[in-house]
Amino acid sequence: MKVTDKHDKIIKAAIRVFAKKGFFNSRISEIAKEANVADGTIYLYFNNKYDILITIFEEEIGKIIAKVKQEIAKIDDPRKKLERFAYLHLRLVEDNRDLAEVIQVELRQSSKFMKEYRNKKFAEYLNIISQIIRQGQNQGIFRQDVMPGIFKRAFFGALDEMSRFWVLSTRKKYRVSTAAKQISKFFLDGILIPELKAN
Amino acid sequence: MKVTDKHDKIIKAAIRVFAKKGFFNSRISEIAKEANVADGTIYLYFNNKYDILITIFEEEIGKIIAKVKQEIAKIDDPRKKLERFAYLHLRLVEDNRDLAEVIQVELRQSSKFMKEYRNKKFAEYLNIISQIIRQGQNQGIFRQDVMPGIFKRAFFGALDEMSRFWVLSTRKKYRVSTAAKQISKFFLDGILIPELKAN
DNA sequence: ACTATCTGAATGAACGTACATTCATATTTT
DNA sequence: AAAATATGAATGTACGTTCATTCAGATAGT
Incomplete structure (x- = not known):
């Protein structure tokens, strides 16, 4: 170097x-x-201005995916995996605010023109989530009627919106660990009080 | 006219x-x-190009909020309200793809410059969700430890990511009603199989 | 009823500027 | 002293905006 x-x-x-x-x-x-x-x-x-943007994505997103995958692999219980994913995602945003904002706003903006690219890398990230779900279903921990393709988007979307809130607002109202726990609990246990759960 | x-x-x-x-x-x-x-x-x-964009938001978002509020008000059960909200949101996206895409991408892009605006209207939309939660908590249906401020973002985010998927992909893989039911069930019941619920 | 005058919405060619990119020149490294 | 790297003024163009001109239709005058 x-x-x-x-x-x-x-x-x-x-x-x-x-x-x-x-x-x-x-x-x-x-x-x-x-x-x-x-x-x-x-x-x-x-080569040009746009090339700078592309390079930002290429160099940074790869690192993130690798890191998250590696951390998740250390854990066995799918429930804990989900919570850990939430925590890691929110931590990454917190620690790299500018990068997070660029990815959030510009990757979306440009998505039509770099569809193939977004699709590949981003799908890889989302599939970490659906893998966790399938593993949990195989182990009899998660319900069979949960559609992994919908779940991965819902779960990611929940984290992503929370991140956006942080990126755009100056002061954080909630701590990362609080938000990660709340969100993964929503998805694991739901929000109904126990007595009311019908299924 | x-x-x-x-x-x-x-x-x-x-x-x-x-x-x-x-x-x-x-x-x-x-x-x-x-x-x-x-x-x-x-x-x-x-007045100028940007003014066209602003006008699109001003004229269209108001209509959407009014419609959703009105529909939600017709329902009593907070559980059903949540599911209805999910359905309405996804339906709106499905029926107004171009508008949805502009709002999703450009409102986000411009958010730094029209923060006050986004904050006002968008917060109003999100607060429909947190109101439902508070109502459910008052009625003893939803758990007290659910933080409405986090929930509203998580729930909206889940729907929003699902919408983005539709907006960007040419063919829909899931039906609106399926997605709305799945997502609201995630949040109401969680994804764990009943026997495993600890709380 | 016909003509003359007025109006202002609509047009699109022309304007001016902002900015990405280039390249002749300078500086640094080997 | 040759090669590699860096500089920033100059270039060219794309595009948002302007504005002189047109013309269909309304109003007034005979």
Whole structure:
């Protein structure tokens, strides 16, 4: 690794600028300034503005998926796996706010144009969840009528919306561990009081 | 109402174009063409491009909130209210795909710049959910440890992610009623098989 | 009933600017 | 001193917005 890795400096700067202004409202000159680099230098490392965005996704999302997979693999009980997934997801957002915001907003925005890409990586992330469900169903822990394809989206969506709330609001109202526990409990136990559960 | 309401024609055209290309990649000339109107005509009805987007939100979101509130009010049982909310939300998305896509992607994108706006209207929508929870808690149907502020986001997020899936994919894999039932059941009953419920 | 005058909605070519990208030149590294 | 890396002013263009002009239809005058 070079003493000053320009590639990395530019990526880090771009994450900050994109998070603050959004991709289309960010200027190359701003990113250059934030990275302490000349405008032209950016084009020595990236083909164009859009390429910077793509690279952010490619380099960062892979790391996240690998990390979550690895952590989940350490646990046996599918119930605990779910709770752990929730915690890890929210922690990642908390620890990488700018990145989280860029992924949330811009990956969505661009999804039409990079559908294949989103589909591949994002599906991989979601499938960590559906795998947990199938494992739980095989072990007789989760109900058979739970559709893993719907569950994975619902569970991810719940976490994602919670993250968005954090990313957009300045102060957090709830702690990560509280939110992770609440959300996984919603999905595991439901919200009905025990006596009322019919099934 | 005039024979040809240009304001409306332009809004409808813009929803189609924004949904297809995204706000920043949409050209005024495209919207004009789609609306069968000259470029300049658009500026007789709107101050600028951004104003078109704002107007879409202002005119359409209000209608949606009003409709959902009204439908929910007809029901007593908080359990049924939740399921109905899920169904209505997903139905709205299904019946107004382009609008749903614009709201999902662009409202999020712009949220930093129209925070006050999103906060107001969107919070109103989310609060329909937390009201249902509080009502259920008062009636002794929902557990007291459910935090309405977290629940509303989790529930909305689950529906929203399911919608995004529909908006972005060409063919629907699940029926609206199936998804609505699954998701509300997740939240009401959880996914554990009955024997395993500890609490 | 016919003509003249007025009106303002609609048009689309022209304008001006903002900004991504390039490249001739400078600096640093080997 | 050659090669590699970095610079930032200059370039070219895409596109939001403007505005002089048109013209269908309304109103008034004869």
